[in-house]
Amino acid sequence: MQLALLYTFFAAIATAANIGAQDLTTRLYTGPWHILLSVFIGTGVGLVVKYVLDKKWIFRFKAENARHDATMFTLYVTMGLVTTAIFWGVEFGFNHIFGTAEARYIGACIGLAIGYVIKYRLDKRYVFRTFA
Template identity: 45%
Template sequence: MYSLFATLGAATNLGVQMLFIQAYTGPYGVELSIAAGTAAALPLRYLLEKRYVFSFQSKNMAHDGKLFALYSFMGVFTTALFWSVEYGFHLLFDTATARYAGGIIGLVLGFCAKYQLDKKYVFVAAARKAAD
């Protein structure tokens, strides 16, 4: 399930980037498109993973908000990895194809790391329950 949701998240992320670049070609277009793609995929992946991968039930809205904040915070590190690889490909090869290829590579690396971080630090109660 995680791989399916990671693929859906990647498609959402890169799809939003492509749409953004088509709509806006001004200053910092690439950088803003990368941020927009990330912002679109993050809540989608959180909801799907929380429910279907980690089978985690929030206690209430406040708990869910704190959990999303922690999930997002863990994503800072993996997003930095993803952005670095994608933007590195952009700087090295200066083509949209290379940038998106770097994006895919960066997303895969980031998703692998994100799963481990979420299992260990975010959805802890669910991970402990599954281990018992």
């Protein structure tokens, strides 16, 4: 139960980092493709934040060296491709249907929540399998 609460807390932190980066990006850049750019930047920020928190506190992973850590990060990103598609689908769906930044961010939060549930299972089974 404690692990689930910690994972949920870290998912909330990563979600806030993602949405915060998106919002900051759209405030700083309003040109062509500003929403798509903000989603890419937010996804990257959220991904790095979540990886750092998950590897240390959820899976208790300690890399042998920088190359080992890079390999694990690559696996982590690979497992995130499916969940990112879910997150983006919900976020862009809300943006398309409702057309407001607030609705887009609500969609992002819903998509991220769904994605993080799936991501934990993928990471436990395929990425951090010897550490979980």
